Amino acid sequence: MREALDDHPNCNCGIIGVVAEDGNIVPELFYGLRVLQHRGQESAGIAVFEEQINCKKAMGLVPEVFSSEELSELSGQVGIGHVRYSTEGASALENAQPIVASSIAGDIALAHNGEVVNADELRRELQRKRWAFLTSTDSEVIVRVLANEIIKTRDVNQALKEFTGRLIGSYSLVLLVGERLFAIRDPLAIRPLSYGRKDGMHIVASESVVFDTLGARFIRDLRPGEILELTPHGVKSTRLPHPNNSAHCMFEWVYFSRPDSVLDGRLVYDVRVKIGEEIAREHPVAADMVVPVPDSGRAHAFGFAQALGLPLMEGLIKNRYIERTFIIPDQEERDIGVHLKLNAIRSLLQGKRVVLIDDSIVRGTTMSKIVKLVREAGAKEIHVRIGCPPIRAPCYLGIDMKTRDQFAANGRTVEQIRDSLGADSLEYLTIEGLVRAISMSEEDLCLGCLTAVYPVQVPGERLRPQRRLDLFMERVDSEAETKASQEVRRQL
Ligand code: SF4
Structure with missing residues (x-):
């Protein structure tokens, strides 16, 4: 049996799109993807338009996929990029993105973050119309539904509106249609997507931290159901x-997004500190110190320690050179595995009552090993507090x-979970506490x-009831559209 050293779930993807008045935007795509690497580590790709769409993608981390030689073969003033983690066995090059397809409006390149629930149904519908599919991804379904809609409407803007109406699920998209760059956020804004700019350059990216790195200014998140066309002007x-x-996916604040990103008006770091404060309020405990599980529990632990006036100690040290996706190759090596990733500082922990904080428990396999590690380092009591219900x-x-x-x-x-972890106490934040921390x-x-x-x-599965007025009507929508356009113009 093979086992990953980190049982955190993976996010599917990170995306970026850039257009500039002049110059080559490939360096921005490359560095932007490096910043988004935490959102996907299995494949990376860039598509740029220069007379035609040119796309390079491969399995591996961004710097492994794009050597300086590879990068020098790409150039253009408009392009998109993608990092991917595959959810099924389909961790294969043909499923890497951007996905490029032909349409009567020119080639389309698409990078997608999210998951379309009705992809199989749409795939079957298109197959009946003799569309062929090259990959097993929902992202290819999206691009072919769009191409089909362009054929029907003969108008790209209209096709974009129509095809999104066919998709059920989460989708933040960046799209090249020929040399035109579009960014789309699904009507529920489940996955993040934000817009920023710097001198003559317009950028959309999964997380605002990309703008900090590229020296750009974060302007705003895309609104639910917004289609943004980015031009050089x-x-x-x-x-x-x-x-x-x-x-909005609560897990983006709890774990996925980088703490220095701002998502829908909330700095991720601030939300995590508030989560820690909320757990302290709900589940205080007499202890000598608070120890974060590095790095995922760090901000939560800071909030918890601050709220209870307890010392925050780095009792666990992480080996920074063990990648998140590292797989322990053999059952017998499992104990070595956890020690490879984490080590406990015995002199800090010995004889102490320790509060161990992490963001979430999914399978619990890693947490039980961490509890064992802290126990073996001599901790007298171990109280586990978890930032996600x-x-x-x-x-x-x-x-x-x-x-x-x-x-x-x-x-x-x-x-029962506490017992399986071997901890002295275990408490999770409540849903009410989590909602208060996100303050939404x-x-x-x-x-x-x-x-x-x-x-x-x-x-x-059960569908959430819509508690308020269900849909904006077209009239209200066009008012919102006008306001949004005016606002963007003001910001420019
Ligand atoms: S909150 Fe949970 S179910 Fe909803 S999108 Fe996030 S991870 Fe998925």
Whole structure:
């Protein structure tokens, strides 16, 4: 049996799109993808337009895929990029992105972050119309649905509006249609997508931290259901019909996004510190020190320690040179595995009452090893506090948590999980505490993996009721569209 050293779930992808008045935007795509590497480590790709769309992609980390020689073969003033983690066995080059397809409006290149729930149905529908598919991804389904819509409408803008109406699920997209660059966020804004700019350059990226690195200014998040066309001279915004409520993925704040990113108006670091404060309020404990599980529990632990006036100690040290996807090759080497990744400082922990903080527990396999490590280092008591409420249900919207069986909390009480971890106490943040920490209405968050109630219709699962007025009508939408366009023009 093979086992990963990190049982955090994986996010599918990170995306970026750049257009400039002049010069070559390939360096921006490359460095942007390096910043987004935490969102996908299996493949990377760049597509640029220069007379035609040129695309290079391969399996591996961004610097492995793009040597300076490879980069020098690409150039253009407009392009998109993608880093990917595959959720199924399809960790193969043909599924790497951007995906390029032909259309009557010219070639299309697409980079997608998210997951389309009705992809199989759309695939079958297109196959009946004799469309051929080269990959097993929902992203190829998206691009072919778009190409099909362009044939029907003969108008790219109209096709973009129509084809998004066919998709159910989460999708943040960057698209080249010939030399035109579009960015689209699904009507529930489940996955992040933000817009920034710097001298004559317009950029969209999965996370705002990309703008910091590229010396660009973060302007704003794309709105739910927004289609942004980025040109060398500015941006043009239109809105799709969208529900009044969003469904931002809570896990972006809890774990996926970088702490220095701002998502939908909330700095991820601040939210994590507040999560720590909320757990301290809900589940205080008498202890000598707070120890974060590095690096995922660090900000949560800071908030917890600050709220209770406890010392925050780095009792666990992480080996920075063990990659997140490292697989322990052999069962007998498992104990070596956890020591390869983490080591405990015995002189700090010996005889102490320790609060161990992490962002979440998915399978619980890593946490039980960490508890054992801290116990072996001589801790007298180990109290585990977790920043995310128990994960009990699969994610169908872009995160690699597919089966109920894999969850530590599946069919078990907190006391049973505590027992399996070997901790003296275990407490999770409540959903109410999490919502308070994100400081957004519960109705605007996706909490599907916690509640088994989803913001989109998933076969066999419960659909979240729409509590307020269901849809903006077209009239209201065009008002919003005008306002959005005016606002963007003001910002330029
Ligand atoms: S089900 Fe969970 S992980 Fe998936 S989008 Fe919703 S909150 Fe995020």
